Amino acid sequence: MKAIKKEVFNRLISSLIKRYEVIAPVKKELVSFEVIKEPKEIFLEKNSYFPVKEFFFRKNETLFEFKGNSVTVPVKKAKGKILLGLRRCDLNSILRQDMAFIDEEVDPYYKKERENSVLIGYHCKKAEDKYCFCGSLKLLDFFDLMLYDKGKRFIVEVGSKKGNEFINKHKQYFKNTNTSLTDKDKIIKNSDRLKKKDISHLYNHPDWKKDVKLCLSCAACNVLCPSCYCFDINDKVNIKDLSKGERFRTWAACQLRCFTKVAGEHVFRDKREERFKHRIYHQLQYFKEKHGVDLCTGCGRCIRGCPTRIDFVKTINEMK
Ligand code: SF4
Ligand code: SF4
Numbered sequence: 001m002k003a004i005k006k007e008v009f010n011r012l013i014s015s016l017i018k019r020y021e022v023i024a025p026v027k028k029e030l031v032s033f034e035v036i037k038e039p040k041e042i043f044l045e046k047n048s049y050f051p052v053k054e055f056f057f058r059k060n061e062t063l064f065e066f067k068g069n070s071v072t073v074p075v076k077k078a079k080g081k082i083l084l085g086l087r088r089c090d091l092n093s094i095l096r097q098d099m100a101f102i103d104e105e106v107d108p109y110y111k112k113e114r115e116n117s118v119l120i121g122y123h124c125k126k127a128e129d130k131y132c133f134c135g136s137l138k139l140l141d142f143f144d145l146m147l148y149d150k151g152k153r154f155i156v157e158v159g160s161k162k163g164n165e166f167i168n169k170h171k172q173y174f175k176n177t178n179t180s181l182t183d184k185d186k187i188i189k190n191s192d193r194l195k196k197k198d199i200s201h202l203y204n205h206p207d208w209k210k211d212v213k214l215c216l217s218c219a220a221c222n223v224l225c226p227s228c229y230c231f232d233i234n235d236k237v238n239i240k241d242l243s244k245g246e247r248f249r250t251w252a253a254c255q256l257r258c259f260t261k262v263a264g265e266h267v268f269r270d271k272r273e274e275r276f277k278h279r280i281y282h283q284l285q286y287f288k289e290k291h292g293v294d295l296c297t298g299c300g301r302c303i304r305g306c307p308t309r310i311d312f313v314k315t316i317n318e319m320k
Helices: 006-019 088-103 108-115 161-169 208-214 220-224 272-291 312-318
Strands: 002-005 021-027 031-035 060-067 070-072 081-086 117-122 145-150 153-158 231-237 244-251
Touching: 002 006, 006 021, 006 153, 081 088, 088 108, 088 117, 088 272, 108 117, 117 161, 145 161, 153 161, 208 272, 208 312
Parallel strands: 021 081, 081 117, 117 145
Antiparallel strands: 002 153, 021 031, 060 070, 060 244, 145 153, 231 244
16 A cells, blocks of 8 residues: 655645646635646545536537538647546546446547546545435446545555556655555445435336426536536538538537427427436436446535525435
């Protein structure tokens, strides 16, 4: 097992910033993942309000530019990324997005962003607030390195070959330690909140209507979710020269009626209730049927950020 003193860790970060894009939680009005310029910006006390997905699955991405019959795919800069301070829920959400964008069908844009990235986790000792429920879902150990906060130092767990290579490359910063991690060290207290793990028989339960009445179809839940991965594709044509333009994609959201509109003006989830339940069922049933794990990682962001504080976990728990 390796350990690193916090002041040494900051020196390591300062050196990494010169060579990599270092992304960490930063506190402004709210906490968000940002590219940092110095280690003192790192904020580990609270998880980020916003998800980390935008560093791999971009909010706006040009897929190609066209001019007449010629098509050019933008070449991305190959600068490596180090992501720090990722919680267990966020790490598992990256794993879910890898399943959707790499394992199922390779998305070259996403894959390129993921290739040169190192994921460094930060272990939560307890649920951050009443909305977290990561302990109710079968989350996996998915990280390159995981930091366990032990006061003046971090104990470092290695989770992959990439993590091992990182330690070897920066071995002057790490020390061997006899301290080993116990099961107790890995517990996240108060995080098991979702009592019913199988919701397949509850689709027609009348209690959903209580939540649907409060839902504004604003899609904040989709945007804040670190796992949601739907997108829309559009063309933007240069108005002065119609032979030129670009095809781009943007995040999309299943809670919006326009998302479910297809050619011929058919809207296949026209009712708000259908859209509301679709998100919950994709998160807790449909994705699992295909990939063997829930899409949801229990981060609680969709509940914390919902303008009417709809808590679908509470609703499911109370269904008789
Ligand atoms: S954030 Fe809340 S109100 Fe907005 S669409 Fe999602 S569940 Fe509905
Ligand atoms: S559905 Fe909600 S709780 Fe689950 S991962 Fe998405 S934002 Fe987090």
